[in-house]
Amino acid sequence: MSLSINPRAKALEVPGIRQFANQLVNFPDAINLTIGQPDFPTPIxxxxxxxxxxxxxxxxxxxxxxxxxxxxxxxxxxxxxxxxxxxxxxxxxxxxxxxxxxxxxxxxxxxxxxxxxxxxxxxxxxxxxxxxxxxxxxxxxxxxxxxxxxxxxxxxxxxxxxxxxxxxxxxxxxxxxxxxxxxxxxxxxxxxxxxxxxxxxxxxxxxxxxxxxxxxxxxxxxxxxxxxxxxxxxxxxxxxxxxxxxxxxxxxxxxxxxxxxxxxxxxxxxxxxxxxxxTNAKDTPKEMNIEYVKRRDYVYNRLVEMGLSVEKPNGAFYIFPSIKGFSMNSFDFATKLLHEGGVAVVPGSTFTPYGEGYIRISYAYSMSVLVEGLNRLEAFIQKL
Ligand SMILES: Cc1ncc(COP(=O)(O)O)c(C=O)c1O
CATH class of the missing domain: 3.40.640.10 (Type I PLP-dependent aspartate aminotransferase-like (Major domain))
Structure with a gap:
């Protein structure tokens, strides 16, 4: 077919976040820490x-x-x-x-x-x-x-x-x-x-x-x-x-x-x-924040204990540790972590070239998922 499309549309790529989330179908036992949406139901x-x-x-x-x-x-x-x-x-x-x-x-x-x-x-x-x-x-x-x-x-x-x-x-x-x-x-x-x-x-x-x-x-x-x-x-x-x-x-x-x-x-x-x-449900975020703070503190402390350099986040539900010490780019690190460590995270390079050298972990997941995900991350890092 000789019909073309707008080259700017053709240049679009599957967002990096989705690329990783999509791979998860092939890893049914992996812990998914990629998605940026609250894990709470919409208020009743x-x-x-x-x-x-x-x-x-x-x-x-x-x-x-x-x-x-x-x-x-x-x-x-x-x-x-x-x-x-x-x-x-x-x-x-x-x-x-x-x-x-x-x-x-x-x-x-x-x-x-x-x-x-x-x-x-x-x-x-x-x-x-x-x-x-x-x-x-x-x-x-x-x-x-x-x-x-x-x-x-x-x-x-x-x-x-x-x-x-x-x-x-x-x-x-x-x-x-x-x-x-x-x-x-x-x-x-x-x-x-x-x-x-x-x-x-x-x-x-x-x-x-x-x-x-x-x-x-x-x-x-x-x-x-x-x-x-x-x-x-x-x-x-x-x-x-x-x-x-x-x-x-x-x-x-x-x-x-x-x-x-x-x-x-x-x-x-x-x-x-x-x-x-x-209006009536305007305080919902405050209730969610109680949970997010517990998770944020847990994830942050675990990452620090693993020796990763990381800023303590004061908002959203993401944390962005550096993986610069592992002589791998963030895409390779995330791929290896998924394949060998059984955890999905988002490579920092998804968030512009300035995110290279980091991974994004979402803590919009229950505590039990986070515990297992971080245990696996720690075991993976120890083997590197
Ligand atoms: C910073 C930021 N802005 C906008 C959006 C999109 O929000 P919405 O679901 O309201 O389109 C997102 C979704 O992850 C986001 O992280």
């Missing part, structure tokens, strides 16, 4: 709200921006916690997961040849979308600054081609939270720069040391900032596909159009479920 009242919506035939389209009631719930939930406010009428769009918010924003703002700066290592979902838009990714290496995005180093990378800078806080894959001092410095430096700021704070409800500070709470950035979030992680609702973006009305109007041509609106029953999540 949230499920019931979704079921009720279906039973009441609330199964059609909503407004393109999503139900006004949900946009109000989103604003109430985040404004009371983080000290900023967006107008539910025209500054919030409900999307199909945070993923679609990210896609709609990038497709709205990016032009051919633009550059987007990503502090790295970082979640693997951004780069393909940026490149599909014909833009180029520029990495800010955070591995030499304690996995914190240094304002000084970032400033050196900003040129007239820079269209946007995206922060993911707390971070997937490192679990690191941006420190207040670093954030202040970033804001001071960025406030006069002519670039969009995107802040993906989907793990903000899973922070374990003090209160989460949102970049959106800095008024200096308001006119150029997109705040990205969703209920996937906070309320264990990954399959319901509800995310949202907040930002200044004039740009959000365009993002909303992009979103409407992509998918018209988010699933209506899922929107009703999300209203329940952000």
């Amino acid at each position: 009242s949230v499920k019931e709200a979704g079921i009720r919506a279906i039973e009441q035939n609330l199964t059609g389209y909503s407004h393109n921006a999503g139900l006004l009631e949900l946009r109000e719930a989103v604003n109430n939930f985040f404004s009371t916690k983080y000290g900023f406010s967006y107008d539910p009428q025209n500054e919030i769009v409900i999307t199909n997961g945070a993923s679609e918010a990210i896609d709609s924003i990038f497709r709205t703002i990016l032009e051919e040849g633009d550059e987007v700066i990503l502090p790295a290592p970082i979640y693997s979902g951004y780069v393909p979308v940026i490149e599909l838009c014909g833009a180029k990714v520029v990495y800010l290496d955070t591995t030499k600054t304690g996995l914190q995005p240094s304002a000084k180093e970032l400033e050196k990378l900003i040129t007239e081609k820079t269209k946007a800078i995206l922060f993911n806080n707390p971070s997937n894959p490192t679990g690191v939270v941006i420190e207040k001092e670093t954030m202040d410095e970033l804001v001071q430096m960025l406030k006069d720069k002519d670039v969009y700021i995107m802040t993906d704070e989907i793990y903000s409800e899973n922070t374990f040391a003090g209160d989460h500070i949102s970049l959106a709470s800095y008024k200096e950035l308001r006119e150029k900032l997109f705040y990205i979030h969703g209920v996937s992680k906070s309320h264990s609702m990954t399959g319901w596909r509800i995310g949202f973006v907040m930002g200044p009305a004039v740009i959000l109007k365009q993002v909303m159009l992009m979103h409407s041509y992509n998918s018209i609106c988010a699933s209506l029953p899922a929107q009703y479920a999300a209203i329940e999540a952000l």
Whole structure:
């Protein structure tokens, strides 16, 4: 057949996280520590709200921006916690997961040849979308600054081609939270720069040391900032596909159009479920965090006892130990660990070249799975 497809689409690869998870079918006895979704069920009242919506035939389209009631719930939930406010009428769009918010924003703002700066290592979902838009990714290496995005180093990378800078806080894959001092410095430096700021704070409800500070709470950035979030992680609702973006009305109007041509609106029953999540079930993340902290401490202590160098994560449900001492790249290490050690983890190189030399372990698994996984990892390392 001589019909071709878009070369940029052809260049897309199966995400590294999935590559490993997919291999697991061939290793039925392996312990899987790869997946980034809470292992808790969606709260009962949230499920019931979704079921009720279906039973009441609330199964059609909503407004393109999503139900006004949900946009109000989103604003109430985040404004009371983080000290900023967006107008539910025209500054919030409900999307199909945070993923679609990210896609709609990038497709709205990016032009051919633009550059987007990503502090790295970082979640693997951004780069393909940026490149599909014909833009180029520029990495800010955070591995030499304690996995914190240094304002000084970032400033050196900003040129007239820079269209946007995206922060993911707390971070997937490192679990690191941006420190207040670093954030202040970033804001001071960025406030006069002519670039969009995107802040993906989907793990903000899973922070374990003090209160989460949102970049959106800095008024200096308001006119150029997109705040990205969703209920996937906070309320264990990954399959319901509800995310949202907040930002200044004039740009959000365009993002909303992009979103409407992509998918018209988010699933209506899922929107009703999300209203329940952000109102009556708003404390769910706190309950999950009690469990995550126990697991985080257990996994961290075990890795330290094994002699691995690792930052103690204060957010999300990932930990990112270094495997640089084993003279193997992270893909080979993870492959060998799966084949010979019976544990699946994600190679750090999945999270940009700056993740090379690390592996990502998800602790969104029960304690018994973690115990067995770490026992196996320890036995594997001892034999290397
Ligand atoms: C940092 C980050 N942003 C966005 C997403 C996608 O979230 P959603 O399920 O809401 O599309 C993920 C999923 O793992 C993530 O880790």
